[in-house]
Amino acid sequence: MKLTLKNNKTVLIRLLKQEDAGNLFNYLTDGLSPQSKAWYAPHSFGWETVNFICNNLPGDSDRYVAIDEEGAIIAYMIIKKGMIDYDRTRLLMKNIYFDQHAICTFAPSVADAWQNSGLGSQLYDIIEKDLLETKPYKHIILWGGVNTDNPRAFHFYTKKGFTKLGSFWYDGKENEDMVKNF
Numbered sequence: 001m002k003l004t005l006k007n008n009k010t011v012l013i014r015l016l017k018q019e020d021a022g023n024l025f026n027y028l029t030d031g032l033s034p035q036s037k038a039w040y041a042p043h044s045f046g047w048e049t050v051n052f053i054c055n056n057l058p059g060d061s062d063r064y065v066a067i068d069e070e071g072a073i074i075a076y077m078i079i080k081k082g083m084i085d086y087d088r089t090r091l092l093m094k095n096i097y098f099d100q101h102a103i104c105t106f107a108p109s110v111a112d113a114w115q116n117s118g119l120g121s122q123l124y125d126i127i128e129k130d131l132l133e134t135k136p137y138k139h140i141i142l143w144g145g146v147n148t149d150n151p152r153a154f155h156f157y158t159k160k161g162f163t164k165l166g167s168f169w170y171d172g173k174e175n176e177d178m179v180k181n182f
Contacts, residue, residue, distance in 0.1 A: 001126065003066075006118040011074065013126055016063035020073065021054035024065070027073040031111035039150050040109040062130075066114075066123055074114045075123055078107040079131065083141060091177065094166055098139055098179075104131065107143035115152075124160060131182075138182050141165075145175035 001013045016024065028037075028045040037045065057063070060082075066075035082100040083091075091097070106127075110120045131137055145168065146153050157178050165177035 003119070003122050003126075005122070009117070010069060011119065012067040013123060014065060014067070016054065016057060016065050016076070018054045018057060020065065021050050023067075023071070023073045024054065024076065025050040027076060027111065031072075031074065031113070032109065033112045036109065036112055039147050039153065040107065062127075064123065064127060066110075066119055068114075073111075075108075075110040075119055077109065077123060077127060078105075078143070079127060079140075080105040080107070080143070084143060087141065087144065087177070090168055091165065096165055098141070102137060103139040103141060104135070104137045105143045106140050120156065121160075128160075139179050140182075141179045142177065144170070145177045148174040148176060 003011050003013055005011065025045075025047055028050065032040065053059075053063070061078050061080040064075075064077045064079070065073045068074045081104055082088075083098065083103055083105050087105065088098075088100075108120060108124065110123075128140070131140065140162075142157065142162065146157060148154070148167070154176065157180075160180065162178040162180045165179055167174055167176050169175070
């Protein structure tokens with residue numbers, strides 16, 4: 001699917017493919033600033049991890065990418081079935097329970113140069129539409145929450161209908177668990 005962004009640039013949206021390994025590695029190492037990498041860290045950014053991901057598709061996740069006109073990955077978003085153990089355990093300690101078959105975990109990232117272009121919002125809308133049409137999910141939760149020192153991200157999730165479940169500390173930083181109910 002092709003999208004036209006606020007800057008009138010066109011991007012291709014599709015699922016990650018095995019042959020995208022080099023392009024994904026470049027995105028994760030060069031497309032994200034150190035601050036963005038700190039906010040988005042569901043896995044390491046090394047070649048071994050990228051190679052493993054691309055050689056084990058689809059796995060338990062749908063991995064969406066946005067490709068620019070030059071063929072570079074400029075956004076990478078993951079929808080994982082269920083919840084990661086760390087998030088589930090933390091929420092259970094707060095007496096918050098979700099059926100693992102009715103929830104998915106969302107981990108979005110957009111290259112720094114493409115933030116504020118409308119790409120993240122449009123890509124999220126495509127993913128949500130796909131979830132509502134093809135998956136049995138009733139909830140979508142943020143992978144590892146959102147860092148409270150990232151107000152743009154917090155505003156984005158709130159605008160998209162996510163609500164707070166509670167805060168927690170990780171690696172010396174405060175984070176908010178957020179969920180969207182369908």
